[in-house]
Every structure is written in C-alpha cells, then in structure tokens.
Amino acid sequence: MKNKFNLLAIFLLLITSCVFSQNADNKWTFGIDLASVKYSEADGKDLGGSFINQSPRFSLSKYMFSNITFVGAISTAIGDNQKYTTFDGLARYDFGTSQNNVVPYVFIGGSFIKAEVVTTPTANFGVGNTFWFSDKYGLNLQFMYKYSQDKFQSQKSHTMTSIGLVYSFGSRTLNPRLWSSSH
Known part of the structure; x- marks a missing residue:
C-alpha cells in the first residue's frame, strides 16, 4: 500500500511541477x-x-494540448475547528472554448487530504466555468465531488465548491464578447 501511495504522490508532483494553462498561446494561469x-x-x-471553510485556495494551471489543461491546487482550513488540507491534481477538458470569454469545462483528478494526522486519497470529478472579463483576468466557478473509498475511516466522500479570480500570465486573444453589440 505504501508503494502505491508513493507512486501516486510522485505522479501528482510531476503533473503539478510541469503544469497548467488556458490556451495554446497562453500556457499559464494562477487562481x-x-x-x-x-x-x-x-x-x-x-x-x-x-x-469546512477552505479559503484561500491557490491554483496553478497550464494548457497542455487538445483542449486539456492540467491544474494543481492547495487549500487548508483556516480558523475552523476541523483540520483539513487538500492537495489537488486535475485534468480539465474545455470543449475547444479556451479562446472564448466563457470557458466551461469538465475535469477528473485526485487529491490527498490531510485531516488530523492521517492523509487520505480521493478521486475527484466535477465541472466549472471561467468567465474572462479581460485579456488578463477572469472569474472561475467550480463544483467538485471528492470520492473517498469506504476503507478510509479518516475521510468521507464530499463536495467542494469554489469561486475566485484567475490571472493569465500572457495576453489572451479572446473571441468577441458574447454580450458586445459589434461583431
């Protein structure tokens, strides 16, 4: 079991070390x-x-290829009576809309959640949407389901929702706004 855990940890570290973005011209974003x-x-x-309040939650993402973006994120409970820190690795698919102002996506991934002294893995599934209001800044909404196997008594399956600001490190060339009057 320990070897499986170590392999998964190495995989997530590799994903998050070479990670993250919004489109082929703009590889990196921070949220x-x-x-x-x-x-x-x-x-x-x-x-x-x-x-459990999980704020702030920090994420770094990199567009990889074919509408796929890898994301690494970390958050921890601050000022809560429960201990909960999560390290998330996700692969997002954006349906080819990464150049648009509205970028819906689905994702799959995994987490390591440290609650009290025990670290528990989860499988993650979810949906989200980024609303780009400039070439640099956007608003991201996300809903995630974290599945925890019954064999882990330290953690149960649960949901995580988030809303936040996204910053693109490059200049995004956006398709015309959906709400603009000129095309």
Whole structure:
C-alpha cells in the first residue's frame, strides 16, 4: 500500500511541477479562490462538522494540448475547528472554448487530504466555468465531488465548491464578447 501511495504522490508532483494553462498561446494561469467543503449530515457528525471553510485556495494551471489543461491546487482550513488540507491534481477538458470569454469545462483528478494526522486519497470529478472579463483576468466557478473509498475511516466522500479570480500570465486573444453589440 505504501508503494502505491508513493507512486501516486510522485505522479501528482510531476503533473503539478510541469503544469497548467488556458490556451495554446497562453500556457499559464494562477487562481485564488474562496472555497468550502460540505459533508452529508451523517458524515459530518463522524468528522466533527458538515461544513469546512477552505479559503484561500491557490491554483496553478497550464494548457497542455487538445483542449486539456492540467491544474494543481492547495487549500487548508483556516480558523475552523476541523483540520483539513487538500492537495489537488486535475485534468480539465474545455470543449475547444479556451479562446472564448466563457470557458466551461469538465475535469477528473485526485487529491490527498490531510485531516488530523492521517492523509487520505480521493478521486475527484466535477465541472466549472471561467468567465474572462479581460485579456488578463477572469472569474472561475467550480463544483467538485471528492470520492473517498469506504476503507478510509479518516475521510468521507464530499463536495467542494469554489469561486475566485484567475490571472493569465500572457495576453489572451479572446473571441468577441458574447454580450458586445459589434461583431
């Protein structure tokens, strides 16, 4: 089991070290989000609460190829009675809309969640959307489901939602705004 954990940790580190972006011309973005974790009421009773504030959440992303973006993120509970720190690695697919002002996406990935003294892996699935309001700045909304196997007593499956600002390190060439009057 320890070897599997080490291999997964190395894989996630490789992904996050060479990671992240929004389009083929603009490889890198950085995000800072307000995020929260929500457990079911029953699971929340076992874990010390149903809601955990996860702000700030920092992410770094790089566009790789064929509408695929790799994302690495970290967040931790600050000022909460529960301990919860998550290290996330995601692969996003943007349906070929990375040059648009509105960029919906789906993703799959994994996390290592450290709660108390135990680190637990999860499988992550979700959807999101980035609304670019300039060539440098955007607003990102995301909904993530984190699946934790029943064999891990330290963590239960839960959701994580986030909203935040995204900064592009390059100048984005955007298609005309959907709401502009001239085309």
